Amino acid sequence: MSAKPRIGIYGLTSCAGDQLTLLNCEDELLAILDAVDLRSFVMAHSANPEGELDVAFVEGAVTQQSDLDLLTDVRSRAGLVIAIGTCAVWGGLPYLAGKGTAISQHIQVDFSIPGCPIEKSQLLNALSALLHGDLPLELPYPVCLECTIRENNCLLQRGEICCGSLTAGGCGARCPSHGVACMGCRGSALDPNYQSAQQILAKYGYTPEDILQRLALFSGEGFSKEGERVG
């Protein structure tokens, strides 16, 4: 990497929520801008010299040829490509609309930060690791662990179909902490125990199809029909 890492931030088909997360890092933004050579961030400024990049952050799913063209161009210029947001990582809501695909289906992705939108803390941790020349670490635990740490009453006991055990942690169990069952917006956990989740949910009358259908809202094809993580 050059002295100041050359960074580019790009959006494919998306709502721009993940790019906004970066812009909303108000307390840290000046330090970030001082530490990197920002080569492209169309949403934030008009002078974008582009060229070779050390790291490209890409938000959004691929839904059209212009997305694919931009993605291919970015991949050819970037040392590392980081997918930001569930649309980029798993297809997300554009997948649900029937035509969005995760960027890893088109190019090699070096690291993924899921979330709809991504969590500020995870983005800052990733930037910090990259500035030190390291790749960030994928969080190894599911939402259920964070939910347990917060001492929430489990919504499964209320008969709700909560996908926290299969979903990547990092949001601090935001929804169950407000009494709302997890819909899996962060995509698959690293090593989801689908069999166990299926057995528990079966007690409340839910079928494997019910679980996979709920997870597919954000994960797209992130789970096989046997419940294994794909991608």
Ligand code: SF4
């Ligand atoms: S993951 Fe969520 S916040 Fe990010 S682009 Fe997709 S819909 Fe928007």
Ligand code: SF4
């Ligand atoms: S409420 Fe959901 S996230 Fe919390 S422990 Fe139960 S299944 Fe896991």
Ligand code: SF4
């Ligand atoms: S849907 Fe699940 S993963 Fe997404 S914010 Fe809510 S609890 Fe977290």
